Amino acid sequence: MIHTKVVKFLFPEIIHSRLRDFYLQFRAKLYSGDQFFCPCCLRYFRIFLSGGTIQRHNIICPGCNSAERHRLLALYLENQTNFFEQQLKVLHFAPEYMFQKRFSMLPDLDYISADIQSQYAQYKIDIMNIPYEDSSFDVILSNHVLEHVLDDKQAMRELFRILKPGGWAILQVPLDPTLDKTYEDPNIVSPEDRALHFGQWDHVRMYGRDYKDRLEAVGFMVKVDGYVRQLDRAMIEKCRLDKAEDIYYCSKIN
Numbered sequence: 001m002i003h004t005k006v007v008k009f010l011f012p013e014i015i016h017s018r019l020r021d022f023y024l025q026f027r028a029k030l031y032s033g034d035q036f037f038c039p040c041c042l043r044y045f046r047i048f049l050s051g052g053t054i055q056r057h058n059i060i061c062p063g064c065n066s067a068e069r070h071r072l073l074a075l076y077l078e079n080q081t082n083f084f085e086q087q088l089k090v091l092h093f094a095p096e097y098m099f100q101k102r103f104s105m106l107p108d109l110d111y112i113s114a115d116i117q118s119q120y121a122q123y124k125i126d127i128m129n130i131p132y133e134d135s136s137f138d139v140i141l142s143n144h145v146l147e148h149v150l151d152d153k154q155a156m157r158e159l160f161r162i163l164k165p166g167g168w169a170i171l172q173v174p175l176d177p178t179l180d181k182t183y184e185d186p187n188i189v190s191p192e193d194r195a196l197h198f199g200q201w202d203h204v205r206m207y208g209r210d211y212k213d214r215l216e217a218v219g220f221m222v223k224v225d226g227y228v229r230q231l232d233r234a235m236i237e238k239c240r241l242d243k244a245e246d247i248y249y250c251s252k253i254n
């Protein structure tokens, strides 16, 4: 198997994206069926692929590489928000490929993607120092980003600052519900130690149940939404969702 970095080195980005599209379309056909549904790429499959940091069976969408959290977010945006219904200015941090492709084509969205390093994002932006004026966006999406950020409080302040009053953000992080308090230690810096303590080599903390408090401390009104548990069991299984995942829906009132 050719390593991804080698492909990126050999081919310009646009060709790499087209190769990836071609590969995903081929794989979608290979696994097509009617038992499982991906609300990210809107396709049906006979099975999902195995994957995840800890290998899990029947998890990754063959058509777009979505995992459980991506599919839950897609359903949530569709059914619980105005995301697909109104003209909105959206900032998406660390854009997932399947979302960026779909959202950038929606005519009502003024969609901007950003990342500190990914070449797939439109703009290179540091989430701790966001180069937009106050109250610039109706919606912010940030899915598993803050656990990588050294000063997450500064990042949260910035996200709150650039959100318009009345706007909302979905700010998902990996979280250990058995922890009262977020576990972080600036002395833990090596990739091996970070993987051991925080669950992944490039994570700088493990959030606990105080994640909501941290968001509220910068001004957000936070709804910890157990939307997935309102869905019926057949839907949860059809989309292969994680029943334990909560959506952190963060509003800016003023």
Ligand SMILES: [Zn+2]
Pocket: 038, 039, 040, 041, 042, 043, 061, 062, 063, 064, 065, 066, 098
């Ligand atoms: Zn998919």
